[in-house]
Amino acid sequence: MFGLGRPQPTSAEKIAAVENELKVVAEMHSRMVKICTLKCLDKTYREGDLSKGESVCLDRCASKFFETHQKISDQLQKETQARGGGGFGM
């Protein structure tokens, strides 16, 4: 049931999958923007432009976010696979 015995996906399914993926990515992006804005930006908004500290902070925040995301999704994938494998074994 987990991917092995499945028939080839039709084009509609493919499109749905891509759309789904896009949704996930967009959601992740908006979450990242929200978190990093909270973390880095000064709420008084004295300047129209970013300051040096804020830009570095945003930079690091984004890279940390993606790194964490990558690690978590890797781990999740591993766990799903392990569970799937266990399911087949039984």
Place this chain on the structure above:
Amino acid sequence: MSEPVPPASTAPPAAPAAATATPPPPPKAPRPQNQALRMLGIPNLPSKLPSRNWMIFWTISASITAAIIYDRREKRRNIAKWRHAVEHLAAEPITDKLGLEQPRKLTIYLSAPPGDGLRVAQDHYTEYVKPVLAASGLDWEFVQGRREGDVRAVVAERVRKVRRGWENKEEEDPNREPTKDELIEIYRQQRGIKDYGGIRGDVVIGRHTWKEYLRGLHEGWLGPLVAPAEPTPLPPTPAPAAAEGDASTEDKPAEEKPAEEKKEEEAPKPKRPPQPKPYNTTSDYPSESLHPLTPQELTPSIPIREPHILGFLNTPTRMVRFFNRRSLADDIGREVAAVCLATYREFQQQTDPEAPSADSVQYEQAKELEWEEKDWPKKVWKEVEANADKEVTEKIHTKPVVMDPRLAHRMRRFALTPEDEDRVSKIKVPEEEVEGWIKGSFRHMYRWGVDKAFNKKKPVPLEDKDVE
């Protein structure tokens, strides 16, 4: 208990006196109690101090607690002072509106202190160095070494990369996969994003890392660009230090081979790549030449204190240090602020006045943080080759620092200017910023009370109606 028995006349507790004494003296009336206290239901305050032993106990615990609290607060105050000293850097607006300009990037060198793990160094960094760096709005990257020599290898490889760029660009192996950093570099070149052009900086934490850093610089700038052939042991060196060096270099390949074979049988895939061997030795320095394109000033660097002492018998030393962390925070803050402000000076050197010769020159680099070596555990100094870590390619921590004058003159050290010192000494950190939760909540409560009692709320006009 050696406590002296109080004379009978001083009011003894009423009940036992009445029970044991003979009838004639009628029990004294209890002392008149404070009316206000009695009405509040608070009993009489004890009329004498607690016993001697309790006094000792309370005094000692109270003074230790007070010392810890005081030290913590002052430590926070010192760190906050240096944070304020560099804050203005973070508030500068970026010059490039697209945000493509690269920020100034420092390199932090961390490595496991002798006899302990990398985590200790990381914690030390987080506690003292990071707050100041984070406030300054600079970017930084890490070079972390788990074993002796890791930092040395990275420093040397980076320098060699710069030199390779000068000499031969064609020798790049086309089949080699570009690393992540190289990919980023290529991407930036394509987009026309320039690297940061100003002064960078190397922050080296601890004497052990500093030694590796110096060795790595020398290896990178003076050593050959191509690794010496693997099977041949390093050329026998005629220098005075060769006696021990020879033994270690000749023994090692012989020892390593069986280990490697075993490894292949047991675990064909090592967890991490082996540490690259050094390309030269400290005795090779005088005979090697420096590339003519070598800049007159290398990237300024700074060694940062990392007091780290192990062992039960060293408890007194550790206690003293534990109660004086405020001064450590101040020292480190000063150094890190100098890095952030990018002010630097030359390293000094002293010549022995009695025998002025090239050998007797005392370089400041070699002396930096030298006292930290006394804290290292004894087993570090024991040259037990049998127990030596096979993956360590060269002992650096226990060897004396060898400086080459050509590089020693080119190195720079971060240092605060007197003007900056002056400016920082005027910074007053308000108590509110450093106080802990208890005092902070008291202050908060007081504010809230005053606010409720005396500050009348101004009605806010909203849509032509006054809203409370």
